Amino acid sequence: MLNPNKIHIRETIWMLAKTDLKMRYQGSWLGVIWVFLKPFCLFLIMNFVFSHLFFKSVPNYSIRLLLGIVLWSFFAEASMVGMMSILAKGHILKKVFLPKWIVVISSTIHSAMAFLFNLIIFFLFLFLYYHIFPGPLQLLLFVVYIILIYGISLFFSFMTATIIVRFRDLNQIWEVLLQVLFYASPIIYPITTVPDSIRSVLYLNPMTLLIEHARIALIDNNVARIDHLFILIGIFIPLMLGSIWFLRKTSINVIEQM
Amino acid sequence: MNEETAIRVEDISKTFLIPHELTNTFLERLARFEWKRKYEKFEALRDVSFEVNKGEFFGIIGRNGSGKSTLLKIIAGIYTPDKGKVKINGEISPFLELGVGFNPELSGRDNIHLNGTILGLSKKEIKARFDSIVAFSEMERFIDQKLKNYSSGMQVRLAFSVSIHTNKEILIMDEVLAVGDARFQLKCFGFFEEMIQAGKTILFVSHDSTSMRKYANRVLYLENGYPSFIGPAGEALSKYMKTEDIPEKKSEVVDEPKQASKGEAIEDPHRYIFTHFNP
Numbered sequence: 001m002l003n004p005n006k007i008h009i010r011e012t013i014w015m016l017a018k019t020d021l022k023m024r025y026q027g028s029w030l031g032v033i034w035v036f037l038k039p040f041c042l043f044l045i046m047n048f049v050f051s052h053l054f055f056k057s058v059p060n061y062s063i064r065l066l067l068g069i070v071l072w073s074f075f076a077e078a079s080m081v082g083m084m085s086i087l088a089k090g091h092i093l094k095k096v097f098l099p100k101w102i103v104v105i106s107s108t109i110h111s112a113m114a115f116l117f118n119l120i121i122f123f124l125f126l127f128l129y130y131h132i133f134p135g136p137l138q139l140l141l142f143v144v145y146i147i148l149i150y151g152i153s154l155f156f157s158f159m160t161a162t163i164i165v166r167f168r169d170l171n172q173i174w175e176v177l178l179q180v181l182f183y184a185s186p187i188i189y190p191i192t193t194v195p196d197s198i199r200s201v202l203y204l205n206p207m208t209l210l211i212e213h214a215r216i217a218l219i220d221n222n223v224a225r226i227d228h229l230f231i232l233i234g235i236f237i238p239l240m241l242g243s244i245w246f247l248r249k250t251s252i253n254v255i256e257q258m
Numbered sequence: 259m260n261e262e263t264a265i266r267v268e269d270i271s272k273t274f275l276i277p278h279e280l281t282n283t284f285l286e287r288l289a290r291f292e293w294k295r296k297y298e299k300f301e302a303l304r305d306v307s308f309e310v311n312k313g314e315f316f317g318i319i320g321r322n323g324s325g326k327s328t329l330l331k332i333i334a335g336i337y338t339p340d341k342g343k344v345k346i347n348g349e350i351s352p353f354l355e356l357g358v359g360f361n362p363e364l365s366g367r368d369n370i371h372l373n374g375t376i377l378g379l380s381k382k383e384i385k386a387r388f389d390s391i392v393a394f395s396e397m398e399r400f401i402d403q404k405l406k407n408y409s410s411g412m413q414v415r416l417a418f419s420v421s422i423h424t425n426k427e428i429l430i431m432d433e434v435l436a437v438g439d440a441r442f443q444l445k446c447f448g449f450f451e452e453m454i455q456a457g458k459t460i461l462f463v464s465h466d467s468t469s470m471r472k473y474a475n476r477v478l479y480l481e482n483g484y485p486s487f488i489g490p491a492g493e494a495l496s497k498y499m500k501t502e503d504i505p506e507k508k509s510e511v512v513d514e515p516k517q518a519s520k521g522e523a524i525e526d527p528h529r530y531i532f533t534h535f536n537p
Contacts, residue, residue: 005335005377005426006378007377007378008378008381011380012375019361019364019368019372091359091360092373092376093359095352095354095355095358096336096359096373097334097336166282167282167287169284252338253337253338256274256337
């Protein structure tokens, strides 16, 4: 049933996101440091281990690793909080009607902001340390890749946010899957080190394609195969629409199960 | 729908499926070797139909578990009925199960902003009404404290104040009086009278028969999810008392200013409302 009440959608999303921030950092802006710390610790460890042991010969290995980790963290964070969003906002949803997609999207705002912060640091490294300056076309493509990564996170969030109400261990399952996917994506290793037969399997993971293409654009200052991008978009759009439909359908009786 | 109708409930039924064992995880279900859960059916509402007119104070009574809150949640759009329809003329301000979804970890101030937004107010409107919300709830001293430090009565006062300041056409009031003190109850009724005069509609659930008798134009008596009587408050209440075998007696709940001011001096509680309530 449709709710007769009108709400200011943008203000509501922003207000919910702001509340999340407040809860997470308890009013202290120093809390933002944690946002950097997690991916950069991972980066430092991985960089220490792998750049010296295995991938000495790979040019610009460190910055490639950093970009991979920053993009991956965004996907992992956003899909995780998106999944938990409806459950986490149960205390509100039980008392006031709110469109569920608003709740899901607002919960991912924090991940998006953290990602932007991390991206700034990445670009500082890229410009000041590596002296690589990607062209406008490359930057434009990179924006498309980011939108797709965010879209894929939302796709997973929309698909899982109502399901987890019935299966509370879905987040544990997703955490394990994320771990598997992390190593199935070319983040710590270059895709070129993977044998051809396995490489096509890895490309089934959309993050593989997006991370590789982002590296080609920003670090190699080149243009990756655009037809691959179009195939990905062609698969993504119907799936995204399907997930919106799915969320609408399953949110009808999700509140009474909480 | 008639112009004069505020809420029209058509033939609503709602059945809850209550699983026998609470298997809430994938692993448990796999471990049990049975995917399908066994359910017990609980019929919360059966063929409920009624209309509430604009400007009406409509009461709902019934025992605990008779479907009152379920009905209100369906009208507020939180639950979806299995069968039937709800039509609403205007916007709703819900006050369900003693709250509007406050967050205990946030301050009173932040909660007003958060819930005002959720209830459909713009940033500007909240800013303009903020002082009035705080004044009505009498929470000036505690407004920057976290909500978890409030007493339950204080929380309800603040929630009630937020919900009425949304200035919607229809108010859904579930057990507003349950934890508020006598003085606050008086204030609520003063406010309700104002609202009714302004042509707003109030849907009111309460176990307090005195206030029901005094204020409700009509009362719906829900008996195990079935609307067993709709009509004048007096008749509905005596049917309720008779069916549930409750001896009729004068209710103890205070609703006269004289009794309310026992021990503390309130000259005229309504005065307060008129001076402070300005949505």
